[in-house]
Amino acid sequence: MKDVYSKIWELAKPHLDTRKNDIHTELAIQYAFRLLKGEGGDEEIVVPAIILHDVGWKSVPEELHLKAFGPKATMPEINRVHEVEGVKIAKEILEKVNYDQDKIEEILEIIDGHDSRKEPISLNDMLVKEADKLWRYSREAFRINRERYEQTFEQYMDRLRSNLDKWLLTNSGREIAKEEIENRSKDSRDD
Numbered sequence: 001m002k003d004v005y006s007k008i009w010e011l012a013k014p015h016l017d018t019r020k021n022d023i024h025t026e027l028a029i030q031y032a033f034r035l036l037k038g039e040g041g042d043e044e045i046v047v048p049a050i051i052l053h054d055v056g057w058k059s060v061p062e063e064l065h066l067k068a069f070g071p072k073a074t075m076p077e078i079n080r081v082h083e084v085e086g087v088k089i090a091k092e093i094l095e096k097v098n099y100d101q102d103k104i105e106e107i108l109e110i111i112d113g114h115d116s117r118k119e120p121i122s123l124n125d126m127l128v129k130e131a132d133k134l135w136r137y138s139r140e141a142f143r144i145n146r147e148r149y150e151q152t153f154e155q156y157m158d159r160l161r162s163n164l165d166k167w168l169l170t171n172s173g174r175e176i177a178k179e180e181i182e183n184r185s186k187d188s189r190d191d
């Protein structure tokens with residue numbers, strides 16, 4: 001990773017020790033690099049945006065998290081808080097590393113709507129959304145989310161399979177997701 005991305009990551013980390021966001025973000029960064037390779041897009045926007053997209057979660061009390069996201073969410077308006085707070089924290093971090101001002105604006109706009117805005121506004125935005133969702137297909141997410149949502153292996157797998165075309169819009173994203181589904185079906189399952 002470029003030096004400046006490592007600096008952003010170090011500054012982001014203290015904001016990510018909730019909701020397993022440290023693990024979630026690290027994996028999403030890896031998916032983002034793979035998507036950039038397959039789809040193009042501007043690495044200097046997509047990588048900082050994915051590193052910083054969830055830094056706002058610490059502003060949401062943990063007991064409200066499961067009401068704010070996931071299949072049992074009942075209060076999606078709380079989800080919005082993590083976007084708004086995330087924009088403020090991301091701005092501070094990007095300014096601290098002297099990131100280019102125009103790029104900061106684009107990154108913040110992506111973070112501001114990464115969950116609430118359903119239609120991507122650009123290729124860069126789309127790649128951030130996809131990297132964020134692709135993590136759900138990782139081995140770690142199977143472990144973390146199954147416990148979080150109290151789902152069996154099959155229930156979780158069904159959710160991933162049936163939402164694949166809805167969640168993922170690029171060829172690369174769909175390919176990665178299918179590959180991960182294949183890998184997960186070979187993993188040992190402890191239902």
Ligand SMILES: [Fe+2]
Pocket residue numbers: 053054082114115
């Ligand atoms: Fe988020």
Ligand SMILES: [Fe+2]
Pocket residue numbers: 024053054132
């Ligand atoms: Fe996320």
